Amino acid sequence: MEYSIRTERLSKRFGSFTAVDHIDLAVAKGEIFGFLGANGAGKTTAIRMLCGLLVPTSGTGYVAGFDILKESEKIRTRIGYMSQKFSLYPDLSVDQNLRLYGRLYGLGKKDLEGRIREMAAFLGLDPLLKRVTGSLPWGWQQRLSLACANLHRPEILFLDEPTGSVDPVSRRNFWDLIHRLSSQGTTIFITSHYMDEVEYCHRLSIMIEGRIAAMGTPRDLKRESGCASIHELFLKLVESKSAQAGA
């Protein structure tokens, strides 16, 4: 099996606080992996380590075949990152944002033109290329963010709450794109607070206070826990933890 992401006992402490506590992950190439957890569970810290933006306290990790401790520069050219707070420039046109991110990711001029045309067609952005980004509805800005993160043909896309504040129809369209990217071989590592959409992931993990409390396919997780939905399982895991803390 070819893995896009592998970690062993990956940990991060800030002073006396353990944000990420010995997590083991193995995400296959082309897999859609849902990385779930409550606010403050340590998801963002873990993603920052995987992207080479934060040095782990202990443990090891490989992303796209490179060591997150020693080869973070190489990792950064092979991943794409998008979050709800992704910084598109609202005063630039759609076309200008694409050009800017393409150049930042080091695409050559000729390659860039072709890639912009490809991504614009793939995401349906063609009619909007000259529009000012800030004037577009949220759902379209999210698509543009995805296009920017995907221009340099990353092997892995990290999507941090990409569908926050997006209505059900736009979310469904967004997941269509995720499935298409995955079937083309792109690995998707995604966080979300929508428990209905995370059931579309091939596999998912639920993080509680820095540890991975559950991991598997949505079907296996439901079967093993006896929960009817991932939503139910999520509530159960978070609440059993806070009950312990209160006791």
Place this chain on the structure above:
Amino acid sequence: MEPAVAIRDLAKDHAGEKALRGISIDVPNPCLFGIIGADGAGKSTLMNILATLTDPDSGSVRELGRDAAREFASIREDIGYMPQRFSLYQDLSVEENLDFFADIFGISGKDKTDRMDHLLGFAGLKPFKGRRAGQLSGGMKQKLALACTLVHHPKLLLLDEPTVGVDPVARRDFWTMLKSLRAEGITLMVSTPYMDEAALCDSLVLLHEGGILAEGTPAQLLAAYPYRLYRVEAAPDAAVSTLNYPGDKPPPPGFVLIYPSGGTLHAAEAPGGEAPLAGEAPVAGGRTQGPSGDPVQRLRVAVPEAYSATLIQPSLEDCFFALLSGKMVMKPKSAPGALPAGTGS
């Protein structure tokens, strides 16, 4: 009794486009009133006007019995507004943030101490009152923001997507707080992209391209759903357990809509054949025969992995899909003049 909010023929252009196309809404007092709609439907524009931060181009708004154009100063004393990005002071503690907002609204002395104590308890923030706002989790930040908007005893609360980015447990706690405010007699207008939250509202309006596409109680919307709805699942031992259906692929013959929902597909079938459907309630949970034989057979034409099809009750999300794709029509209660133009596409 006068409604808490009465909106008449409200129109507003935003960046050269029609953000609101002459809408009329009555919000009873008290009420937990939900505003739903796709991105760019006009939800935030409406919220801004109700918060008296933007003037409409035409039409009128009455809030708490007062005219928003002339009496905005007095309205502001009685409303609480929580915009999408509520500005808490990240370097101030929970308690200091509340203190600050109390000062702004001129609340002082014992009144302030009592109010702050009450709100810290209400928001479950007492154990964290010394923590800096910037150090709170996303869910706790939103609870603090809500507490800050409540500091001056508002009678009308305007909350613009207050739970975006909040995890499911904190989201549920937040809605418990909204319910208890409603029980105290406060009117709340809440916009949300979450259809499970919309289901908790007393009444709803669905905005689309600046007009009203549907309105009513959640029960009325659900009752107006015109199709047999099936949940389609893969075999329990199938290699891939989640079914997908591309948005650009037409539905199988006889079906009106088909889309993924929580790992399964939802497929809406037009009533037809010999089975009369008017007023017939679908039986939830039972695997049944469709109007002309086994629905699984009809679905397999397009979804070879389909293993079972269970007739289910629609959710508000199903209504949302049907309404937005023009496959379900609900006559707005408002005057014909309030009908949105150009929604037939």
